[in-house]
Amino acid sequence: LLAQSFTSLTDTPQLLRELALRDGRVRPLFAGRNLGIPGGRQAGLEEAEGEYVLFLDNDTEIERSDFMEVMVQALESHPNAGSTGAFATVYTSDRNDSFIQCVHVPGLIAPVAWCSGYCLMVRRSALDDIGGLDSGFFQPYGSEDVYLGYKLREHGWMTVSTADLVAVTHHIAHRDYHYDYDWQK
Numbered sequence: 001l002l003a004q005s006f007t008s009l010t011d012t013p014q015l016l017r018e019l020a021l022r023d024g025r026v027r028p029l030f031a032g033r034n035l036g037i038p039g040g041r042q043a044g045l046e047e048a049e050g051e052y053v054l055f056l057d058n059d060t061e062i063e064r065s066d067f068m069e070v071m072v073q074a075l076e077s078h079p080n081a082g083s084t085g086a087f088a089t090v091y092t093s094d095r096n097d098s099f100i101q102c103v104h105v106p107g108l109i110a111p112v113a114w115c116s117g118y119c120l121m122v123r124r125s126a127l128d129d130i131g132g133l134d135s136g137f138f139q140p141y142g143s144e145d146v147y148l149g150y151k152l153r154e155h156g157w158m159t160v161s162t163a164d165l166v167a168v169t170h171h172i173a174h175r176d177y178h179y180d181y182d183w184q185k
Helices: 010-022 038-049 067-075 125-131 142-154
Strands: 050-056 060-062 081-085 086-093 099-101 119-121 158-160 168-170
Touching: 038 050, 038 142, 050 067, 050 099, 050 125, 067 119, 081 142, 119 125, 119 142, 142 158
Parallel strands: 081 158
Antiparallel strands: 050 119, 060 168, 081 119, 086 099
16 A cells, blocks of 8 residues: 655656556556546546456545455455445435435445445446446536446445445545535525
C-alpha cells in the first residue's frame, strides 16, 4: 500500500508513471479527457485482469492494510456474492424507500441492497455477466453504485456486507451541485 500526496493534477500522471516503474502491477491508464466515474471505471475494467476488481475513489484513504483480504473473504462467502464494500446499504421500507447506510454486523457477511462505489470490490465474472458498467446511462457522477447493486441483483448476484469493518475515510467534495439535496435552496 502506497500513500502518496498529489500536490496538483499535473503531478499525478508523472507520479503514476514512476509508481508503475517501481511496481509492475501498476498500469496507469490515461484517457485524455474526463470520462466521469462510470466511464473511467469501465475503461479501467477493460484493461483490468484478475478475478476481483476494486474501485477506489481518489478521495478515499484506507486505514487498514488488510482491507482487500476482508473484501475478498466477503466475496468468497457465497458463489453468488457479486460485490462488497465499505459502505453497505439496507432498505427498511418498500413503501417509502427509506434505508440505513453504513450497515455492519461484526462477524456476519449479509446480503445488502448495494454498497457505495468509493470503496467497492466486484467479482469480475459478475461484471462480465451484466455487460460491464453502463457508463452511458449516467451523468459524470451520480448513483452508478446504486444502479450497479440493482443490476447485479437482476442477474442473480448479491451485494454483501463485510464481516469485519473496512476502515476507510471518504473525503467527499460537495461541489458542482452533486449531492445538493436542495440544501442551498
